[in-house]
Amino acid sequence: MGLVFTYDYQVPFYETTVNQEIKLPHLLSLCLQISGLQSLDLGVSDDYIFKTYNLIWVVTDYEIDIKRLPSYAENIRIETEAISYNKLFTYRDFRIFSEEGDLLLTIRTTFVLMDYTTRKVSPILDELVAAYQPEKAKKMQRAPKYQVLENLDLRAFQARFSDLDMNGHVNNSKYLEWILDDFEHDFLKAHSLTGLHIKFIKEIAPASQVGLRSQLSEDLVSRHDILVDGNLHAQAQVKWQQR
């Protein structure tokens, strides 16, 4: 098992929905920030690996289990741990606890290293992950495969400047924001998220024309495809329950 890094946080007003819960896209961003703090702490900061190797860490998958989302002004503890890695992927968990120590949600994240200039995936370098003390595994974990949604209208929109981050592409928390905003307000008020899997297939460049299609099944599972120029850039599956 890897070294554990913890961070205490109070949910601020401006990152809370009308349901008085933390915005999940914000929580994902915050988690990445915290893994960045661990990297800094261990001498392998994002800045260092960018300047030394021209590489950046990019998320390819989030798998999230939610018992309860933290509420406005709630004090939470976020724990993160680099679990294992193989030739191409690293796997990192985030666990979020209430003040009383109850586990509220877990986020399993898959990362790759990408060359900043060529935008190609790079093999994982032992020297870049050793400090986190993860397990070295030969096997790759297979993400679930989803059928492409067909015969559905695309909602089209342009990726906005505010959707971009310093890596020069759409920030991965924004995909989730787009997906959530594809539902009616009444649905989002009446339902809560219990699970989510999102996989990022290709990055989205500035000013891209994005297409999103969504389908909700009777058992409250929704499926989402995100496309640019007819190519799949991300897919997601979300589990809901009535409040």
Next chain:
Amino acid sequence: MGLVFTYDYQVPFYETTVNQEIKLPHLLSLCLQISGLQSLDLGVSDDYIFKTYNLIWVVTDYEIDIKRLPSYAENIRIETEAISYNKLFTYRDFRIFSEEGDLLLTIRTTFVLMDYTTRKVSPILDELVAAYQPEKAKKMQRAPKYQVLENLDLRAFQARFSDLDMNGHVNNSKYLEWILDDFEHDFLKAHSLTGLHIKFIKEIAPASQVGLRSQLSEDLVSRHDILVDGNLHAQAQVKWQQR
């Protein structure tokens, strides 16, 4: 002069633009969060005045002067002070400093108290502001008046669920996000903001159809109207300079 409250902050990755500067809408949200912390510290928290008086603080104006926006990973200090109040308005300043103590930007904010149920402005109660030790003034400060932009096409879009906050309306930082996203990416990369005035005239309800029209003059001042159902809900003036 009022009591000064300070807060130290490091600019996180996920709140940084492709220009490696803090996202201004985020900085405004953070400032409000910090004034909320001062209120909590002084025993007049947002939660207390909501539960006791059914009132919420609402921003009506931001006036911002920018020498330089803080950059990614920069350590900044945010100072806030409730300057003065009168029958209907309170005025609060935020000053943002670099680690070396240089003043980077100032934000002058005007607040009103609004009844949560009736959505009407309430007179300022002395007992709710005394703790901040602001000056009591008779005069109201007049915000600049802007001509309505005419003969311009409206960009229409729906207020999204993620634009809302716990007060049940569009969060005021989102207006600024909409305005910035109305520019071409190339313009936003090649120019920086030096000043901004935005006034909020009416709140925007969930799922509203919003119209935005923008005009940029040759001396790099842009003007923006935000409308719902043909009524003006906000106006802004932004000063730009070439990078």
